[in-house]
Amino acid sequence: MIRKLYLIYGLGVLGFLGYAQYAGWSLSQVSQMKVVPKSIRDNPGSYRSVYGYYHHYTGGK
């Protein structure tokens, strides 16, 4: 019984692995925006990243 359950679980894991690889899933933190004005190419400064103005930690070495 446990073996059967494990087999079903394992096949689920393989399905997840196959789909995650094929669909190109990633754990990186990326924000998606649907429409960005094309003027960004001519005026890159007009766009502000949601990750901009980074506060670097300086407490360590």
Place this chain on the structure above:
Amino acid sequence: MVETGPRKEVPTVNIRSVSCPNCGASVMIRSFGQAVNVVCGSCHAILDALDPNVQILQKFSAAMKFQPLSPLGSRGKLRGTLYEAVGFQRRQIDVDGEKYSWGEYVLFNPYKGFRYLTEYDGHWNDVAPLRTLPNTTIVTGPVTYLGQTYKHFQTAQASTIFVIGEFPWQVRVGEKVTVSDYVAPPRVLSSETASDKEVTWSLGEYLNGSDLWKAFSLPGHPPAPVGVYENQPSPLSGTAKAIWKTFWLLLLGAVVLYFANAGISKNKTVFTRAYVFDTNDPVGEHSFVTDTFEFTGTRAAPVKIESYANVDNDWIYLNYALVNEDTGQTYDFGREVSYYYDSEGSEGSRRDSAIIPSVPPGHYFLRIEPESDRKPGRISYTVTVTHDYPVGYWFWIAVALLFAPALLTTWRSMSFEHLRWQESDHAR
């Protein structure tokens, strides 16, 4: 039709009632002709069942009376044969000053003879004497019987502390025997060495209390088993092995999927360029866009953006926006590249990579905006874009997800065995 073959001899069942010569109470002998001793249920005097005058062999006052869980006279089917409980004794061993006692029931069938049930802390065993001797050389070594090896579990001196009913041997309260148990769950081989060096071997098989209660139609529920018994079959017996077999098969499947994905992935570098960021540049705006590059194909695929910066005890933060020139869809993210070191070691890395999931094919460019402290001066960095990059860590996540239940099952199985052997002479 006339039966001409030899007539099958059927043993007669002799039940006899005698008066106890000690107290006068009526004593029923159910296995008359086969019982050697019978104990008066009233005064607990041990009587000679073979003597027509039923002589008293031992008188003892039962200071502590034990009530058999399965009452004498109760009947039930074991392995298809109807047995009647005719005798009960309580035995005790002393291990490091701690006393452990268990009950032994004598079962009788006029055709099959005697059989025994033992009970300790809710764990039951169906026991039958051996007709052939097992193969053994040393007391604490393994014993082989009918091709099965039994490991030595415990050797102790057991003494009888209470008896009632009928027994096919000379039973006495205070009688001492050396008991050795050898286990191969769900079986246990036991040897009993009497003071006259006579050795009796028996084979027991673990029984569920509920099965016994059902077989003997006993009222209520059997006492719940406490702890793990010496020959109690592990609920995970064989499961861990089967799970590991399944694990290796699934792992093979994961490896195949990994290589299949690596095989269909283009893993193509579509853009690479070196840049310099001058932190002291008075120009306020440092953002810029790259040339256009193309992601070909028909399916959405992961894109790796790799950043390499020549930083020494410093950092650079790169705000990235991967923009689809055709649709305006943008993937916005930021990455820090920092590398610090001194005589004691280092921290961070000059190289960083981010993977953007499921990017559809099309024409793209990057908007890059570097940030850093003002003091470092010029920081050179390189940006590389790889399309349809095979993401390897899903394989390792899958392996961990497959490995965890297999490991847990093995751990549970080992814990069960650890609890079993903790009670033995070979506690680990």
